[in-house]
Amino acid sequence: MNKKLSPGRRAYTAGMKALMYASTAAIGALVLLLIGYVLYRGIPNITWKFLTMAPSILNDTIGIWPDILNSIYVVIATIIIVLPLGVCAAVYLSEYASNKRLVSIIEYAAETLSGIPSIIYGLVGMLFFCEFLKMQTTLMAGALTLVIMNLPTVMRTTQESLKTVPQSYREGAFGLGAGKWRVIRTVVLPGCVDGVITGCILSVGRILGESAALLFTAGIAHVVNGFFMGLKSSGATLTVALYIYAKERGEFGVAFAIAAILMLLTLIINLSAEAVARSFKNKRRI
DSSP states (O other): OOOOOOOHHHHHHHHHHHHHHHHHHHHHHHHHHHHHHHHHHHHGGGOHHHOOOBBBBBTBOOOOOOHHHHHHHHHHHHHHHHHHHHHHHHHHIIIEEEEEEHHHHHHHHHHHHHHOOOOHHHHHHHHIIIIISSSOOHHHHHHHHHHHHHHHHHHHHHHHHHHHHHHHHHHHHHHHOOOHHHIIIIIIHHTTHHHHHHHHHHHHHHHHHHOOOHHHHHTTOOOOHHHHHHHHHHOOHHHHHHHHIIISSSOOHHHHHHHHHHHEEEEEHHHHHHHHHHHHHHHHHO
16 A cells, blocks of 8 residues: 655655756756857858868968868777777677686776876877877877777777677577687677677767867877878867867857867767667667
8 A cells, every 4th residue: 555645755755856857957958058059159150161171371261171181080090990909808808708807907997097087198198109109299199099098988888788698699609519709700799789889989979079188199280181191290180179279369260160060070979879779779679
Protein backbone atom coordinates (compact mmCIF):
# COMPACT_ATOMS: atom_id res chain seq x y z
CA MET A 1 0.00 0.00 0.00
CA ASN A 2 1.21 3.49 -0.87
CA LYS A 3 1.50 5.72 2.13
CA LYS A 4 0.16 9.24 1.85
CA LEU A 5 2.85 11.88 1.93
CA SER A 6 2.79 14.39 4.71
CA PRO A 7 2.22 18.06 3.80
CA GLY A 8 5.85 18.87 4.53
CA ARG A 9 7.04 16.03 2.34
CA ARG A 10 4.74 17.10 -0.51
CA ALA A 11 6.02 20.67 -0.24
CA TYR A 12 9.63 19.43 -0.31
CA THR A 13 8.97 17.27 -3.41
CA ALA A 14 7.19 20.12 -5.19
CA GLY A 15 10.03 22.50 -4.33
CA MET A 16 12.70 20.12 -5.63
CA LYS A 17 10.76 19.60 -8.87
CA ALA A 18 10.45 23.34 -9.32
CA LEU A 19 14.17 23.75 -8.66
CA MET A 20 15.04 21.10 -11.26
CA TYR A 21 12.73 22.65 -13.84
CA ALA A 22 14.16 26.10 -13.17
CA SER A 23 17.74 24.80 -13.43
CA THR A 24 16.98 23.05 -16.71
CA ALA A 25 15.32 26.16 -18.12
CA ALA A 26 18.22 28.36 -17.00
CA ILE A 27 20.81 26.08 -18.63
CA GLY A 28 18.78 25.85 -21.84
CA ALA A 29 18.29 29.62 -21.95
CA LEU A 30 22.00 30.23 -21.33
CA VAL A 31 23.02 27.88 -24.15
CA LEU A 32 20.51 29.40 -26.57
CA LEU A 33 21.59 32.91 -25.58
CA LEU A 34 25.25 32.10 -26.14
CA ILE A 35 24.63 30.43 -29.50
CA GLY A 36 22.26 33.15 -30.64
CA TYR A 37 24.62 35.96 -29.65
CA VAL A 38 27.62 34.42 -31.42
CA LEU A 39 25.62 33.71 -34.57
CA TYR A 40 24.04 37.18 -34.48
CA ARG A 41 27.45 38.85 -34.28
CA GLY A 42 29.26 36.43 -36.58
CA ILE A 43 27.04 35.48 -39.51
CA PRO A 44 26.76 39.03 -40.98
CA ASN A 45 30.57 39.10 -41.30
CA ILE A 46 30.80 35.82 -43.20
CA THR A 47 31.17 36.34 -46.94
CA TRP A 48 32.46 34.25 -49.80
CA LYS A 49 35.53 36.48 -50.05
CA PHE A 50 36.14 36.07 -46.33
CA LEU A 51 36.06 32.28 -46.66
CA THR A 52 38.16 31.94 -49.82
CA MET A 53 40.80 34.68 -49.54
CA ALA A 54 44.10 34.83 -47.72
CA PRO A 55 44.79 37.86 -45.52
CA SER A 56 46.84 40.56 -47.20
CA ILE A 57 48.33 43.68 -45.65
CA LEU A 58 48.86 45.33 -49.05
CA ASN A 59 45.22 44.99 -50.13
CA ASP A 60 43.90 45.41 -46.58
CA THR A 61 41.86 42.21 -46.89
CA ILE A 62 41.04 39.64 -44.26
CA GLY A 63 40.43 36.02 -45.15
CA ILE A 64 40.53 32.70 -43.37
CA TRP A 65 41.21 30.32 -46.25
CA PRO A 66 44.74 29.46 -44.98
CA ASP A 67 43.32 28.88 -41.48
CA ILE A 68 40.66 26.54 -42.85
CA LEU A 69 43.30 24.54 -44.74
CA ASN A 70 45.57 24.40 -41.70
CA SER A 71 42.68 23.11 -39.57
CA ILE A 72 41.97 20.39 -42.13
CA TYR A 73 45.66 19.42 -42.29
CA VAL A 74 45.91 19.16 -38.50
CA VAL A 75 42.72 17.09 -38.27
CA ILE A 76 43.87 14.65 -40.98
CA ALA A 77 47.37 14.24 -39.56
CA THR A 78 46.10 13.76 -36.01
CA ILE A 79 43.40 11.23 -36.92
CA ILE A 80 45.75 9.20 -39.13
CA ILE A 81 48.07 8.72 -36.15
CA VAL A 82 45.73 8.62 -33.16
CA LEU A 83 43.09 6.26 -34.59
CA PRO A 84 45.34 3.18 -35.09
CA LEU A 85 47.12 3.82 -31.77
CA GLY A 86 43.90 4.23 -29.80
CA VAL A 87 42.12 1.27 -31.36
CA CYS A 88 45.12 -1.06 -31.01
CA ALA A 89 45.63 -0.03 -27.39
CA ALA A 90 41.95 -0.63 -26.63
CA VAL A 91 42.03 -4.07 -28.32
CA TYR A 92 45.08 -5.07 -26.34
CA LEU A 93 43.63 -3.94 -23.00
CA SER A 94 40.25 -5.57 -23.65
CA GLU A 95 41.19 -8.75 -25.49
CA TYR A 96 44.82 -9.65 -24.79
CA ALA A 97 45.95 -8.18 -21.46
CA SER A 98 45.66 -10.68 -18.63
CA ASN A 99 47.23 -8.54 -15.89
CA LYS A 100 44.23 -6.71 -14.46
CA ARG A 101 46.45 -4.53 -12.32
CA LEU A 102 48.33 -3.30 -15.38
CA VAL A 103 45.05 -2.64 -17.19
CA SER A 104 43.68 -0.62 -14.30
CA ILE A 105 46.90 1.44 -14.11
CA ILE A 106 46.77 2.21 -17.84
CA GLU A 107 43.08 3.12 -17.66
CA TYR A 108 43.72 5.40 -14.70
CA ALA A 109 46.60 7.04 -16.56
CA ALA A 110 44.36 7.58 -19.61
CA GLU A 111 41.66 9.18 -17.49
CA THR A 112 44.27 11.41 -15.87
CA LEU A 113 45.63 12.46 -19.26
CA SER A 114 42.15 13.41 -20.46
CA GLY A 115 41.79 15.80 -17.52
CA ILE A 116 45.09 17.66 -17.91
CA PRO A 117 44.68 21.29 -19.12
CA SER A 118 45.55 21.71 -22.78
CA ILE A 119 48.03 24.50 -22.05
CA ILE A 120 50.24 21.92 -20.32
CA TYR A 121 50.13 19.73 -23.43
CA GLY A 122 51.19 22.76 -25.44
CA LEU A 123 54.13 23.43 -23.15
CA VAL A 124 55.28 19.79 -23.24
CA GLY A 125 54.77 19.62 -27.01
CA MET A 126 56.81 22.77 -27.52
CA LEU A 127 59.70 21.49 -25.38
CA PHE A 128 59.67 17.92 -26.76
CA PHE A 129 58.57 18.11 -30.40
CA CYS A 130 59.63 21.64 -31.34
CA GLU A 131 62.93 21.89 -29.44
CA PHE A 132 64.13 18.41 -28.44
CA LEU A 133 63.18 16.73 -31.74
CA LYS A 134 64.09 19.90 -33.71
CA MET A 135 60.71 19.99 -35.49
CA GLN A 136 60.42 23.73 -34.93
CA THR A 137 57.00 25.40 -34.79
CA THR A 138 55.06 23.42 -37.39
CA LEU A 139 51.62 21.95 -37.94
CA MET A 140 53.13 18.47 -37.56
CA ALA A 141 54.38 19.32 -34.08
CA GLY A 142 50.89 20.57 -33.25
CA ALA A 143 49.31 17.41 -34.67
CA LEU A 144 51.58 15.16 -32.60
CA THR A 145 50.68 17.16 -29.50
CA LEU A 146 46.99 16.68 -30.29
CA VAL A 147 47.61 12.95 -30.76
CA ILE A 148 48.68 12.73 -27.11
CA MET A 149 45.64 14.77 -26.08
CA ASN A 150 43.09 12.69 -28.00
CA LEU A 151 44.60 9.25 -27.47
CA PRO A 152 42.71 8.67 -24.18
CA THR A 153 39.39 9.63 -25.82
CA VAL A 154 39.77 7.21 -28.73
CA MET A 155 41.09 4.44 -26.49
CA ARG A 156 38.36 4.72 -23.85
CA THR A 157 35.47 4.99 -26.32
CA THR A 158 36.78 1.96 -28.22
CA GLN A 159 37.21 0.04 -24.97
CA GLU A 160 33.65 0.73 -23.87
CA SER A 161 32.39 -0.27 -27.30
CA LEU A 162 34.37 -3.53 -27.20
CA LYS A 163 32.67 -4.40 -23.93
CA THR A 164 29.26 -4.19 -25.61
CA VAL A 165 30.09 -7.08 -27.98
CA PRO A 166 28.49 -10.20 -26.42
CA GLN A 167 30.91 -12.83 -25.18
CA SER A 168 28.82 -15.49 -26.95
CA TYR A 169 29.98 -14.05 -30.31
CA ARG A 170 33.59 -14.70 -29.37
CA GLU A 171 32.85 -18.17 -28.02
CA GLY A 172 30.92 -19.10 -31.17
CA ALA A 173 33.81 -18.00 -33.38
CA PHE A 174 36.31 -19.90 -31.22
CA GLY A 175 34.07 -22.95 -31.45
CA LEU A 176 34.28 -22.80 -35.23
CA GLY A 177 38.07 -22.98 -35.02
CA ALA A 178 38.96 -19.33 -35.58
CA GLY A 179 42.11 -17.98 -33.98
CA LYS A 180 42.30 -15.06 -31.57
CA TRP A 181 43.22 -12.39 -34.10
CA ARG A 182 40.71 -13.68 -36.66
CA VAL A 183 37.94 -13.49 -34.05
CA ILE A 184 38.90 -9.93 -33.19
CA ARG A 185 39.19 -8.87 -36.83
CA THR A 186 36.03 -10.51 -38.17
CA VAL A 187 33.70 -10.57 -35.15
CA VAL A 188 34.70 -8.14 -32.39
CA LEU A 189 35.83 -5.07 -34.34
CA PRO A 190 32.88 -5.07 -36.77
CA GLY A 191 30.57 -5.30 -33.77
CA CYS A 192 32.04 -2.19 -32.13
CA VAL A 193 32.76 -0.05 -35.18
CA ASP A 194 30.11 2.44 -34.06
CA GLY A 195 32.10 3.25 -30.93
CA VAL A 196 35.30 3.66 -32.93
CA ILE A 197 33.65 6.05 -35.36
CA THR A 198 31.98 7.98 -32.55
CA GLY A 199 35.29 8.41 -30.74
CA CYS A 200 36.92 9.52 -33.99
CA ILE A 201 34.23 12.13 -34.65
CA LEU A 202 34.41 13.44 -31.08
CA SER A 203 38.19 13.70 -31.42
CA VAL A 204 37.74 15.75 -34.59
CA GLY A 205 35.54 18.14 -32.62
CA ARG A 206 38.15 18.49 -29.92
CA ILE A 207 40.92 19.04 -32.47
CA LEU A 208 38.95 21.81 -34.19
CA GLY A 209 38.26 23.49 -30.86
CA GLU A 210 41.81 23.39 -29.53
CA SER A 211 43.86 26.57 -29.41
CA ALA A 212 46.11 26.67 -26.33
CA ALA A 213 48.25 23.69 -27.32
CA LEU A 214 48.56 24.85 -30.93
CA LEU A 215 49.68 28.35 -29.97
CA PHE A 216 52.88 26.83 -28.58
CA THR A 217 53.47 24.19 -31.25
CA ALA A 218 51.84 25.05 -34.60
CA GLY A 219 52.44 28.79 -34.88
CA ILE A 220 50.37 31.69 -36.19
CA ALA A 221 51.25 32.01 -39.89
CA HIS A 222 48.46 32.69 -42.44
CA VAL A 223 50.04 31.16 -45.54
CA VAL A 224 48.44 28.81 -48.08
CA ASN A 225 50.46 25.59 -48.51
CA GLY A 226 49.89 22.11 -49.80
CA PHE A 227 49.28 19.26 -47.38
CA PHE A 228 52.85 17.97 -46.97
CA MET A 229 54.43 21.40 -47.21
CA GLY A 230 51.86 22.73 -44.77
CA LEU A 231 52.67 20.09 -42.17
CA LYS A 232 56.33 21.16 -42.30
CA SER A 233 55.47 24.84 -41.97
CA SER A 234 54.05 27.09 -39.29
CA GLY A 235 50.34 27.79 -39.54
CA ALA A 236 47.34 29.07 -37.62
CA THR A 237 44.19 27.01 -37.30
CA LEU A 238 40.73 28.58 -36.99
CA THR A 239 40.84 28.70 -33.20
CA VAL A 240 44.31 30.24 -33.16
CA ALA A 241 43.21 32.76 -35.79
CA LEU A 242 40.22 33.65 -33.61
CA TYR A 243 42.56 34.38 -30.71
CA ILE A 244 44.88 36.48 -32.88
CA TYR A 245 42.11 38.58 -34.42
CA ALA A 246 40.36 39.14 -31.09
CA LYS A 247 43.33 39.59 -28.75
CA GLU A 248 46.14 40.94 -30.89
CA ARG A 249 44.33 42.92 -33.60
CA GLY A 250 41.02 43.84 -32.00
CA GLU A 251 39.04 42.62 -35.05
CA PHE A 252 36.04 41.41 -33.10
CA GLY A 253 33.81 41.13 -36.16
CA VAL A 254 36.25 38.69 -37.72
CA ALA A 255 36.60 36.86 -34.40
CA PHE A 256 32.84 36.43 -34.09
CA ALA A 257 32.65 35.22 -37.70
CA ILE A 258 35.25 32.52 -36.97
CA ALA A 259 33.45 31.66 -33.73
CA ALA A 260 30.19 31.22 -35.63
CA ILE A 261 31.89 28.92 -38.14
CA LEU A 262 33.45 26.85 -35.35
CA MET A 263 30.12 26.63 -33.55
CA LEU A 264 28.36 25.41 -36.68
CA LEU A 265 31.13 22.87 -37.31
CA THR A 266 30.87 21.61 -33.72
CA LEU A 267 27.12 21.25 -34.08
CA ILE A 268 27.53 19.32 -37.34
CA ILE A 269 30.16 17.04 -35.77
CA ASN A 270 28.00 16.25 -32.72
CA LEU A 271 24.96 15.55 -34.89
CA SER A 272 27.10 13.34 -37.13
CA ALA A 273 28.32 11.34 -34.13
CA GLU A 274 24.76 10.78 -32.93
CA ALA A 275 23.58 9.85 -36.43
CA VAL A 276 26.39 7.35 -36.92
CA ALA A 277 25.79 5.73 -33.53
CA ARG A 278 22.04 5.52 -34.21
CA SER A 279 22.51 4.01 -37.66
CA PHE A 280 24.84 1.29 -36.41
CA LYS A 281 22.46 0.47 -33.55
CA ASN A 282 19.60 0.10 -36.03
CA LYS A 283 21.73 -2.21 -38.21
CA ARG A 284 22.49 -4.38 -35.17
CA ARG A 285 18.81 -4.73 -34.38
CA ILE A 286 18.10 -5.83 -37.94
